[in-house]
Amino acid sequence: MKVKLGSLPYVYPIPITLVGANVDGKPNFETIGDTGLMGINPPLVFVSSHRDHYTNIGILANRTFSINFPTTAMLTRVDYCGTVSGREVDKAALFEVFYGETGSAPMIAECPVNLECRLLEEFSFQHRQVFIGELVQCFASPEYVSEQDGRPRLADLTRLDPILYALDNHYYSVGAILGEGYQEAVKWEGKAP
Amino acid sequence: MKVKLGSLPYVYPIPITLVGANVDGKPNFETIGDTGLMGINPPLVFVSSHRDHYTNIGILANRTFSINFPTTAMLTRVDYCGTVSGREVDKAALFEVFYGETGSAPMIAECPVNLECRLLEEFSFQHRQVFIGELVQCFASPEYVSEQDGRPRLADLTRLDPILYALDNHYYSVGAILGEGYQEAVKWEGKAP
Numbered sequence: 564m565k566v567k568l569g570s571l572p573y574v575y576p577i578p579i580t581l582v583g584a585n586v587d588g589k590p591n592f593e594t595i596g597d598t599g600l601m602g603i604n605p606p607l608v609f610v611s612s613h614r615d616h617y618t619n620i621g622i623l624a625n626r627t628f629s630i631n632f633p634t635t636a637m638l639t640r641v642d643y644c645g646t647v648s649g650r651e652v653d654k655a656a657l658f659e660v661f662y663g664e665t666g667s668a669p670m671i672a673e674c675p676v677n678l679e680c681r682l683l684e685e686f687s688f689q690h691r692q693v694f695i696g697e698l699v700q701c702f703a704s705p706e707y708v709s710e711q712d713g714r715p716r717l718a719d720l721t722r723l724d725p726i727l728y729a730l731d732n733h734y735y736s737v738g739a740i741l742g743e744g745y746q747e748a749v750k751w752e753g754k755a756p
Numbered sequence: 757m758k759v760k761l762g763s764l765p766y767v768y769p770i771p772i773t774l775v776g777a778n779v780d781g782k783p784n785f786e787t788i789g790d791t792g793l794m795g796i797n798p799p800l801v802f803v804s805s806h807r808d809h810y811t812n813i814g815i816l817a818n819r820t821f822s823i824n825f826p827t828t829a830m831l832t833r834v835d836y837c838g839t840v841s842g843r844e845v846d847k848a849a850l851f852e853v854f855y856g857e858t859g860s861a862p863m864i865a866e867c868p869v870n871l872e873c874r875l876l877e878e879f880s881f882q883h884r885q886v887f888i889g890e891l892v893q894c895f896a897s898p899e900y901v902s903e904q905d906g907r908p909r910l911a912d913l914t915r916l917d918p919i920l921y922a923l924d925n926h927y928y929s930v931g932a933i934l935g936e937g938y939q940e941a942v943k944w945e946g947k948a949p
Contacts, residue, residue: 599792738929
């Protein structure tokens, strides 16, 4: 018999990201876990943010934004970015900022991976604003990229070392590699269901 | 100088879930990583699925679905669910199924946490169908729930032991607890930015 915990949207783990947008021409970064992959082809991602958040202004004005993936070594700075508003604090000063092809989505050099996005759709539910973005470019720090069969390959998550989160209000690290997608099934098919 | 990896939506980590829906009155489960949290209040989640997927038929017909979080011990079965279609295989036979308040969103007893959702919105981008759901009820297996200050509290992720995924096509486990949300910032504020 299961226990009922009420209308708690206990999705886990939640990826901790820094979402970037230029607000009034100045880079701002918001710590966001309400983000995710919506599809690989077409390449779609989303960010959901309370409508009062400062970053939203920039996303709507430029119709571009970025999603930056910090490492666990950046945890205190990332947590700090989630406790203060860009209205009061110059968050651009916390990071080395660079721009990509759109010229208006600020990205964080210290993050191993940065997704530059163009706003495709925006919709609201109550006080939530959901931004759906199409990938323009994926940037990676060279120390996390190797070559495999003549193509660039990103390091695995044990090296990218992202920050995870759960609704128990804890941050977590990634553990070990367990297996390969579409390769583990073989071990199951051998057994009776 | 960053390396450009093209329009790769490298969000990480991706939570591996089993999305449930009744199709023609029979439970079906699809392995999905394109899912996430869209907000806590109101409690919103989403699932994105290729329009040809069998599960979509059930989500649209009943306007309910579930998101089930497997443990790493279920990896082979979960990977298997992602390699076959409910059109050919009776996936209900792979799990012990239960229902909640809506009566039409099948859930998996073996998964520590199950989210029962009501479809709020559906929209399409090219061949993608995105389903936004409102949480109806969060179910948890009793062995993962303890009482704290008179309220039920879910075990942390090291015990819930979810399966993570990344676009390098590897599955991963969760590592260690790193800290507490909104508590790590103090350590940063002491330093010059």
